[in-house]
Amino acid sequence: MPILTVFRSRLNVGVEDLYNTLAEETSVLARGVPGFLEEKTFAAADGERVTIVLFADQTAHQAWRDHPRHQEVQAIGRTKLYAEYCVYSAEVEYSRSFVADAVS
Numbered sequence: 001m002p003i004l005t006v007f008r009s010r011l012n013v014g015v016e017d018l019y020n021t022l023a024e025e026t027s028v029l030a031r032g033v034p035g036f037l038e039e040k041t042f043a044a045a046d047g048e049r050v051t052i053v054l055f056a057d058q059t060a061h062q063a064w065r066d067h068p069r070h071q072e073v074q075a076i077g078r079t080k081l082y083a084e085y086c087v088y089s090a091e092v093e094y095s096r097s098f099v100a101d102a103v104s
Helices: 015-031 060-067 068-081
Strands: 005-011 036-043 049-055 082-091
Touching: 005 060, 015 036, 015 068, 060 068, 068 082
Parallel strands: none
Antiparallel strands: 005 049, 005 082, 036 049
């Protein structure tokens, strides 16, 4: 069953450059984990950032969670980057997609 993780955060002032560097690095690492499906990050006008990550199964998700560099970056996040964050992780029990045909 796919695993969906939602990471909501707000940065400390003045850490955007470090955040962007580490976010790109960890995104590349995540994409390299077998079972990685997709990732999207959004930023709201009020400063909140939301990253949504989907893994094929619990094994892939745990491999990412336990990746040594990911854990190092998490520690940097707690000590330097984030004013606050919240993580949600859940098994996807239902999924449905729709894509409209392209209109010329």
